[in-house]
Amino acid sequence: MNRSLLAAALLALGGCQTFTPTQESTPPIDDPAAAPVTREAPTYGSFDRDTLYALLVAELAGQRNRFDIALGNYVQQANATQDAGVAERGFRIAEYLGAEQAALDTSLIWARNAPDNLDAQRAAAIQLARAGRYEESLEFMERVLSGQGDTHFDFLALSAAETDPDTRSGLLRSFDRLLEKYPGNAQLLFGKAVLLQQDGRPEEALEALGSVTEAERQVPSILLEARLLHATEQSAEALDLLEEALETHPDDKRLRLTYARLLVELDRLEDAIGEFATLVQQYPDDDDLRFSLALVCLEAEAWREAIVYLEELIDRGSHVDAAYFNLGRAYEALGETEQALEAYAQVGPGKDYLPAMILRTRLLHEADRLQDAANALRAARQSQPDYAIQLYLIEAEALSERGETEQAWQLIGQALEAFPDDLDLLYTRAMLAESRGDLAQLEEDLRFIIEREPENAMALNALGYTLADRTTRYEEALALIQQAYEINPQDPATLDSLGWVNYRMGHLEEAERLLREALKQLPDAEVAAHLGEVLWVRGERQAARDVWRAALEKAPDSTILKETLKRLTGTETL
Numbered sequence: 001m002n003r004s005l006l007a008a009a010l011l012a013l014g015g016c017q018t019f020t021p022t023q024e025s026t027p028p029i030d031d032p033a034a035a036p037v038t039r040e041a042p043t044y045g046s047f048d049r050d051t052l053y054a055l056l057v058a059e060l061a062g063q064r065n066r067f068d069i070a071l072g073n074y075v076q077q078a079n080a081t082q083d084a085g086v087a088e089r090g091f092r093i094a095e096y097l098g099a100e101q102a103a104l105d106t107s108l109i110w111a112r113n114a115p116d117n118l119d120a121q122r123a124a125a126i127q128l129a130r131a132g133r134y135e136e137s138l139e140f141m142e143r144v145l146s147g148q149g150d151t152h153f154d155f156l157a158l159s160a161a162e163t164d165p166d167t168r169s170g171l172l173r174s175f176d177r178l179l180e181k182y183p184g185n186a187q188l189l190f191g192k193a194v195l196l197q198q199d200g201r202p203e204e205a206l207e208a209l210g211s212v213t214e215a216e217r218q219v220p221s222i223l224l225e226a227r228l229l230h231a232t233e234q235s236a237e238a239l240d241l242l243e244e245a246l247e248t249h250p251d252d253k254r255l256r257l258t259y260a261r262l263l264v265e266l267d268r269l270e271d272a273i274g275e276f277a278t279l280v281q282q283y284p285d286d287d288d289l290r291f292s293l294a295l296v297c298l299e300a301e302a303w304r305e306a307i308v309y310l311e312e313l314i315d316r317g318s319h320v321d322a323a324y325f326n327l328g329r330a331y332e333a334l335g336e337t338e339q340a341l342e343a344y345a346q347v348g349p350g351k352d353y354l355p356a357m358i359l360r361t362r363l364l365h366e367a368d369r370l371q372d373a374a375n376a377l378r379a380a381r382q383s384q385p386d387y388a389i390q391l392y393l394i395e396a397e398a399l400s401e402r403g404e405t406e407q408a409w410q411l412i413g414q415a416l417e418a419f420p421d422d423l424d425l426l427y428t429r430a431m432l433a434e435s436r437g438d439l440a441q442l443e444e445d446l447r448f449i450i451e452r453e454p455e456n457a458m459a460l461n462a463l464g465y466t467l468a469d470r471t472t473r474y475e476e477a478l479a480l481i482q483q484a485y486e487i488n489p490q491d492p493a494t495l496d497s498l499g500w501v502n503y504r505m506g507h508l509e510e511a512e513r514l515l516r517e518a519l520k521q522l523p524d525a526e527v528a529a530h531l532g533e534v535l536w537v538r539g540e541r542q543a544a545r546d547v548w549r550a551a552l553e554k555a556p557d558s559t560i561l562k563e564t565l566k567r568l569t570g571t572e573t574l
Contacts, residue, residue, distance in 0.1 A: 051077050055086070067097055075102050084114040091123060103127055111140060118144050134171045138178065145182060171195060186216035193224060202228045219249060223258055235266055251282065257289075260296075269300035287318035294326060303330045325352040328359060337363055345376075354390055361398045373398065389415065389422055396428055405435050423449050427459060439470060460484035461494045468501035477501050492522035496530060503534050512538065525551050525558035536568050549574050 047055070058073035074090030077083075087109035094102035104127040111117075111124035125140035175192040182188060189208050196205035209225045222245045229238035242259040249255055260275035276293035283289055290309055297306035307330050313323040328343035341363055347356035357380060364373035377395045381388045392415035399408035412429045419425055430445035446463040449456055464480030467473045481497045488494060499514030515531040528551030535544035551561055552574065562572040 047081065047083075051081055062093070067093060071097060071099060071102055075106060078106050078109045082109060082113050084110050084117070084120070087113065088120065100127075100130065104131055115143070135174060138171075138174045142178060142181075145178070145185070145187070165199070169199075172199070184211060184213070186212045186218065186221065190218075190221045190224070193221075193228075197224070197228060202232050206232070219245070219252055219255060223254060226258060226262070230262060230265070235262065238262060239266075253279065253283065256282075260292075264296055264299070269296060272296050273300060273302065273305070287313060287316060291319045291322065294323070298326060298330060301333070303334050306330050321347050321350050321352045325356050328356065332359070332363065337367065349384060349387070353384070353387065354394070357387075357391060358394055361394055365398050365402060370399075370402075370404075389419055389424060393424060393428060396432070400432065400435075405432060408432055409436065421452075423452060423456075427462075430462065434466060434470075439466065442466060455487055457484040457487040457491065457494065460487070461491070461497050465497040465500065468497065468504050474501060474505045478505070492518045492524075492527070495521065496524075496527045499534070500530050503530070503537075508534060508538050519547075523551075523554070525555040526560050529558075529560045529564040533564055533568060544568075545574055 054073045054077050058070040058077075061067070061069035061073070071090065071093045074086060074093060078087040078090045087106045091103055091106035091110055094100075094106055107120070107123040107127040111120040114120045121140045121143040125137045125144065128134070128137035128140065172192065172195055175188060175195065179185065179188050179192070189212050193205040193208040196202070196208060206225065206228050209221055209228070212221055222241060226238040226242050229235065229241065239259070239262060242255060242262065245255050246252070246259060256275055256279055260272050260279065263269070263272035263275060273293065273296050276289065276296055279289045280286070280293055290313055294306050294309035294313065297303075297309065307327060310323045310327045310330065313319050314327075324343050324346040328340045328347075331337075331340035331343060341360055344356040344360040344363075347353055357377070361373045361377065364370070364376070374395065377391050381391045384391075392411065396408045396412050396415075399405075399411065409429075409432050412425060412432060415425050416422070416429065426445045426449055430442045430449075433439070433441035433445065443463065443466075446459050449459040450463070453459070460480050461484035464477045464484060467477035467480070471477075478501050481494065481501055484491075484494045485498055495514055495518040499511045499518055502508075502514060503511035511534045512531070515527065515534055519527045519531050528547050532544040532547040532551075535541075535547065548561060548565060551558065555561065565574070566572050
C-alpha cells in the first residue's frame with residue numbers, strides 16, 4: 001500500500017489541503033497498487049473530500065487485492081481531477097492488470113497534464129500505438145524526441161505489423177515527415193527500417209539503416225541489419241557485421257546468440273558449437289542456451305558432446321523430457337541400443353512422449369523383440385490412459401510395417417472394443433482391411449468416418465482411390481476424389497488419386513497432366529509408378545522407363561514399383 005497517498009488522504013480529511021510525499025516514502029513494487037507512482041515523487045494537488053475518500057478506498061482495496069475497485073476509483077478520479085499524479089498511478093495499475101482501455105485513458109490524462117514529463121509522453125504514445133491510433137501516437141513520440149528522450153519508434157513500427165497496407169504506408173509517411181525535421185536520427189531510422197521490413201521491403205530497410213552513423217548504431221539496429229542481410233542472401237555480410245559488433249560488445253547475449261543461430265543456418269556447425277559454448281560459459285544458469293548447445297551438437301553428429309550437455313540438463317532438472325528424448329537419439333546414433341531404450345523410457349507425458357514411444361517401439365522391433373515392445377506399450381496404455389489410442393496406433397503401425405498384418409488387425413480390433421467410435425482407429429482398420437482384401441470392411445469404416453466428418457478429405461480420398469484402383473465404380477470414385485480435392489487442393493496425394501481415376505476412365509492426357517503435377521509436388525514411388533504406367537499405355541515407353549528408373553534409385557525396394565514393372569514389362573528391373 002502507498003503510505004504516502006494514504007497519509008495524504010488522512011491529513012486532508014483532517015483539514016490539510018495538499019501533501020507532497022518524499023522520495024523515501026516510495027513503497028515496494030511487488031503489489032501493483034503499491035507500485036511507485038513515478039521515478040520522482042509526485043505532487044498531489046488540492047482535492048475535495050470526495051476525491052480523497054475515493055483515493056483512500058482505492059488504496060485500501062489494493063491492499064486487499066481488490067485491484068478492480070482500486071483501478072475503477074483511480075480512473076474515475078483521474079477523469080474528474082485531471083491530476084497528473086492520480087492519472088499516472090491509475091495508469092500503472094491498469095498496465096499491470098492488462099486493462100488496455102484504462103491504460104490508454106489514464107496515460108493520455110497523465111501526458112496532457114504533465115507535458116514536460118517524457119515518461120508520460122512515451123506512455124501515451126505506446127498506448128495510442130497499441131490502439132492503432134498511429135498519427136496521434138507520433139505526436140507524443142515527437143514530444144519525446146524533442147525532449148532528447150528515448151522514443152521507442154521500433155515499438156511504434158512493430159505495433160503496426162498486423163495492420164493493413166494503407167495504415168503502414170501512412171505511418172511510413174509520418175516517419176518521413178519526422179525525418180525531415182530530425183534528419184539522421186538513429187531511432188527514427190531504426191523505426192522506419194522495422195516498418196519497411198514488415199512491409200516486405202528489405203532492401204529499403206537496409207538503406208534506412210545504412211544512414212545511421214557508426215557512433216549512433218545500437219545493438220537492436222545491428223541485429224535488424226543482420227537479419228535483413230541474411231534475408232536478402234547476403235549472409236556473409238551479416239556474419240561480418242555480427243563479428244565486428246561482437247568485438248565492440250563481446251558480452252552482449254543477443255548479438256552472440258544471433259551470430260550462433262546464423263552459423264547453424266549456414267551449416268557451420270562446429271563454429272556454432274563454439275559460440276553456444278561461449279554463451280553457456282557466460283550464462284551458466286541459462287538452461288535454454290545449454291539445451292540449444294546440445295541440439296547443435298546433435299545436428300553436427302557430435303554425439304558424445306551432446307550427451308554431456310543433455311545429462312547436465314537432466315541433473316539440473318531442466319528440459320528433462322526433451323533431454324531424455326534427445327539422449328535416446330544420441331545413444332541410438334552410436335548404436336548403443338540399451339542406453340537408447342532406457343533414455344526413451346524416461347520421457348514423461350508431453351510433446352516428446354509419443355515420439356519417444358515410436359522410436360522405442362521401432363528399436364525393439366528392429367531387434368526382433370516384438371513381445372518386449374507389446375509389453376511396453378501395454379504398460380504405457382495402463383499408466384497413461386490419455387494416450388491409449390495413440391499408443392494402439394503406434395503399435396499397429398509398427399506391426400504393419402513388419403508385415404504382421406493379422407497381428408495388427410487383432411490389435412486394432414481390441415482397441416475398437418475399448419474405443420468403438422474413434423475415427424483414427426477406424427481409419428487404421430480400413431487401411432488394414434484394404435491390405436487384407438476386405439473391401440467391404442474398408443468401405444464400411446470409411447463411410448462411417450465420412451458420415452461423421454463430411455469434410456474429412458483423407459477419408460474421401462482413400463475411399464475414392466480404392467474404388468478407382470480395386471473396382472470399376474469409377475464415376476463414384478471420381479466424385480469422392482473431386483470432393484476431397486475441393487476441400488484440400490494442395491494435397492499431392494489427392495492429386496495423384498485424381499490422376500489415377502482419370503487413367504482408369506481412359507482420360508490419358510488429363511491423367512498424365514495431373515500425375516506429372518503430383519510427382520513434382522510429391523516425388524513418391526507410388527506416384528511415379530502411376531505416371532510411368534500412364535506413359536507406357538500412351539506408347540511413351542522410354543519416358544515411362546525414365547520415370548521408373550529415377551524412382552527406383554530413391555526407393556529400390558518399393559513394392560508398387562516392382563509390381564508395376566513386372567505387370568507391364570515382365571521384369572522387376574530396368
